[in-house]
Amino acid sequence: MHRQYLSEDTIAAVATGMGSSGIGIIRISGPEAVSVASKIFTPKGSQNLETCESHKLLYGHIVDPQTAQRVDEVLVSKMKAPHTYTREDVVEINCHGGIVPMQKTLALVLQEGVRLAEPGEFTKRAFLNGRLDLTQAEAVMDIIGAKSEKNLQLSLYQLEGALSKSIDAMEDTLIDLLSFIEANIDYPEYDIEEVSETRLVETVSALVKKTKALLEGAQTGRIYKEGIATLILGEPNVGKSSLLNALLMSERAIVTEIPGTTRDIIEETVTIQGIPFKLIDTAGIRETDNIVEQIGVDKAVDWIERADLILFMHDINKPIDAEDQALLDLVANRQTLYLANKADNLNTADEGKLGSPWMPISVLEGHNIDRLKEQMAAVVLSGKVSAESDFLITNVRHIRLLELFQRALEQALETLDSGMPLEMISIDLQDALAYLREISGKQIDEAVIHRIFENFCVGK
């Protein structure tokens, strides 16, 4: 099943990341934009989103239509076509409550049947609808190309670990089942066991159960790792743990216990100016003389590779020796902030001690911690590392696709229950497989046909 590439349905995504103001915007574009927003938005007073005039800002709350619970306090602007960015009806929801409510709001929008926008899709629509002029076409194509590339990388990155294993296992089960069904259909005369109703029900129900568990996990945030992967690196006793704690204490933290990570690593998520940073502290490593020796060069390289941002700490009172230099060489090509710690009596002399690009700080005294946070946010907002909206998109995207996957499976069970023949059930299961493969970014290919020939001895 092909995703829809043409501008007819209604799409939504986080349009701008949480900037310094702490506000993030969810943009909905397409014919259903206003009606969908009306279902989840309760304006204050007697105002009404559906009937109010265009280009008007309304204040109110996002309310989950199922639980009637308030999700966030928001400003909603309604803009009717054609005077909008995409030249379609557009609703923008300005979320105030931070990452989690924004994510929840987007999820509610998608549950109303809106499709999550592909990378660059608003811009694409703006162009296809004649909003952008011809000279901008190439820029538009570049944006789509670059955004999707980044999105794919992020998505794959997020898919590592437990979630990825679950998705792979479910995909494997489903392909097995489909190949079984298809072998039955295409090789009716061969010695292949008939697909029994019991086996179908059991397999599909087990997949539904597993998906439900994954989705519940997603709700409580146990599965998804989030934020800019920020590695705190430096020699032993330079103050890495203290920096982590300092950053955590001063900010509203979304603390996530992540099971299954390497026991030596501590991971905490903190939002700075609305941007989630996943701080990775190597402090859990047993302190020895040489960190590179201790963990092995390969592992250090691996961590450095995975990090979006590196906070490199050094004791301002020590010269850079050969071992430090070895570590510095490893991060040379990465997005790195160089921190000269223990500048406890912060003065102008400190600035010059190690020279540029070292920034003197004192975790102990709290010197320059705010400046560090500003710099961390600035690096993200300048686009040098991935903006958090991408993280949100990929997360919400996974959740949404899992929901659709579950629905297709349930549809298969209904089809089975209504006594329909095997090839009808196959249609539902193929839909399910397509959703699952979209999560992993794999193309629809001939996986089922390949599996038939792997598993069954058929053919003349």
Place this chain on the structure above:
Amino acid sequence: MTYFAGNYDVIVVGAGHAGSEAALASARLGQKTLLLTINLDAVAMLPCNPSIGGTGKGHLVREIDALGGEMGKIIDQTMIQCRMLNTGKGPAVHSLRAQTDKWDYQNAMRSVIENQDNLTLKQQEAVELFVDGGKVKGVGVQTGAVYHGKTVILCTGTYLRAKIFIGETQFYGGPGGLAPSMAFSDSLEKCGIPLQRFKTGTPARVDKRTLDFSKMSVQEGDVPIVPFSFDTEAIDIEQIPCYLTYTNEEGHQIIRENITRSPLHLGDIKGVGARYCPSIETKVERFADKDRHQVFIEPEGRYSNELYVQGMSSCLPEEVQISVYRTVPGMEKVEIMRPAYAIDYDCIIPGNLTASLEYMGIEGLFCAGQINGTSGYEEAAAQGLIAGINAVHKIQGKPPLILDRSQAYIGVLIDDIITKSADEPYRMMTSRSEYRLLLRQDNADLRLTPTGYDIGLISEERYQRFLKKREQIEAEKQRLQQVLVRPETEVNSWLASLGQPNLKNTFSLAELLKRPQITYANSRLVDPQRPELPQPVWEQVEVQIKYAGYIDKQIGQVRQFQKLENKRLATDLDYRAIHGLRIEAIEKLCSIRPESVGQAGRISGVSPADISVLLVYLDQQKRLKEGSGDDHS
């Protein structure tokens, strides 16, 4: 010495299943057509299994027939057994398969060809393809004759530099003991057509008198027979049974002991074989845990003692074949009449074809059948028909006939081979179609006969019959909406007999037919005014009503699909100059040269983002063409 031997509109090289359909279509559409075969006795030969149809393949035959091709009519005339497969499953996957008398089949097709106006059949081995300035000019043959042609259709099957393998016995040879075509490949390569090597194989043929059928189970044909052709009224023949037996561990052991003598093990076979056509040694090796494999014994004809041993194709040495075959129950004393063999041969890279089956870069050259890397008589015939039609359309300046994936298995077949770089011979399967529910074998005429009529391959008389059938179907569907079934005692006892709950309200019979247990046939009781209709009509009515929900869902998907199919891409597009495409996508797009954005999306390595980029690019080009540098709404 060469000599000029005549001008033709269409020259078809090879008179197998692809060539026969291609030549007939071309001649019937009024073009002067030459059909060359390496051996006149090999026209429409069935060098492998003596059957036509099967899952997916039966659909293809129905489609060929619905468009005005010949295969369905010939198999109806020459079949010796017929079965509808998959009747235990839903209508989309019902598939016809018939055993045929090989000699009758060939003779029937040859007779049609020989008596077709505008068509000349000659025994001539093509040795040279003439191409000049990117256009095909004609064909030279072994005797020196040079035929000029406006178009040429290559249907060379498995003959190009064909090599036979029977254990250590290896020689250049075509299928079924015929001569190979040794010179033509060189000429194709000189014309800039790269070739690859594929492999296939066939089991031994054995003497009927040396088998003991009492140790096998009998497989009878269906009564009554459902014909392939929509033109055939009924088939009343004495059917000949097939038999089923099994290999066993003893035979497997002999295979394992001698596996090193397989040319595959010796590394002699260069061609790539198909996984769906495994030799018995491949089955034993790859599925070591299976203690037996099925063996179907199929008659080669009504009057011959030759039998085809389906399931035991092999390229082991002849003496090993004999030992293995003799371990099979009922085959203890078997005499082999022709040994099993593997054959490898040259074929083109089908990604170099357009959807009309014309070769990219050589105008007027078309290819069909196994030369395109497919396998199977039905796949070949389907391509032959399309290539024949499109060669004619080329000459007549008409747009090519391109069936898309939502219209026909033929469309799926051609789109697959030109889009996906298959690394093994391609066989049709119903699983390959994403719109399987729409592409049923029972509605092939509804899908394609209007097209066949427009092209000119369906006669006025047949078309009128088709229109009548279509009207009857629509009228009956309408009528069933009006037939009301009320919650009365008689009705409820009828429902109870089917295990159905009592009615509480009045329903239309069309509504009730959606329940799995209620059929058109068993609902006659509550439908006293029912008209007498031919079975193909009421069957169609029943399927269309019963599965309407799913059919509508697929029709919705097809609408989406067609939007992207309708976004055409020029085959000379410079993908390197398009911003935002990824390198992998650029390479794939340059090699496959898709004709629509939809096709581009099916190329492995082209991502959804690349498709978005292409859509923006197309819009940019459109606006440039319209000359409006700024906004439009």
